[in-house]
Amino acid sequence: MIGRIExxxxxxxxxxxxxDVQGVGYEIQLPMSCFFELPAVGQTVALxxxxxxxxxxxxxxxxNTLNERALFxxxxxxxxxxxxxxxAIMSGMSAxxxxxxxxxxDVSTLVKIPGVGKKTAERLVIEMRDRLKDFGANAGFDPSSSDPEPALMVSVENPLDDALSALLALGYKPAQAEKAVKQVAKADMDSEAIIRQALKSMV
Incomplete structure (x- = not known):
């Protein structure tokens, strides 16, 4: 088991x-909520x-945190x-x-996430309710408050293409992802800003 990478x-x-960990490259996938908080390329990260x-x-x-891994x-x-x-669930909404x-x-909010149909959303509510009964208190979450906006990193040569690729990787359908990207994208936005706004528009 690989439990931590620095x-x-x-x-x-x-x-x-x-x-890169002492010459060995580890490929890692992150939910968008964690990805947005990464430092720039060339800097050290611990996950x-x-x-x-x-x-x-x-x-x-x-x-980024043990609480996020616990929810996953x-x-x-x-x-x-x-x-x-x-x-995809952890990318579409905060923990x-x-x-x-x-x-x-709230099944109606859950079904907006790619791959989560009504039956899956209802099953999630039933199965997860007891598991998460004390999760908010233990993990330090306050569901009644909105999470702070993480700082964006400057990146990407083709922000529209990169944003679209990220949404497709998370399971969104091509037409849905393309529509969301076009609706929110502005000339001065980098890919991470486009992804964040696109996710908000779909959930």
Whole structure:
């Protein structure tokens, strides 16, 4: 089990990250909520990680805090929720917002996330409600308050293409992702700003 990674960022394009740890490059996927807080390429980063081994792949997922990793691990325990969907859920809303949606039985908000249909959303509410009963208090989340906006990093040569690629990687359909990007994109925005606004427009 790889539980924590600390090294230098070699490459980042949402939601993918490559971190050099003493000459070994680790490919890591992060939810957008974590990706937005990364330092620039060439700087050191420390991430809590969850390692997934499948027959066809070995995947590493990264998080800025133990609380975020804990929520990810709870999500993938739910029936029908794999790592990709868990990543999309944590990208489409903050941990606090997800906890609040589950506690309030807010299925309508959950179904806006790619891959989460009505049945999956209802199952998430039922399965996760008890698991997350004390999660907010233990994790320091306040579902009644909005999370602060993380600082954006300057990046990308083609912000529109990079934003679109990130949304597609998270599971959004091409037409849906393209429409959202075009609606929010402005000339002075970098890819991370476009991604953030696009996610907000769809959830």
């Amino acid at each position: 090294g230098v960022i070699v490459y980042k394009q949402a939601p993918d990250l490559l971190v 809590w990680t969850h390692f997934v081994v499948r027959e066809d792949a070995q995947l590493l997922f990264g998080f 691990r709870q999500l993938i325990k739910a029936q029908g929720v794999g790592p990709k969907m868990a990543l 606090g917002q997800f906890v609040a949606s589950v506690q309030q039985g």
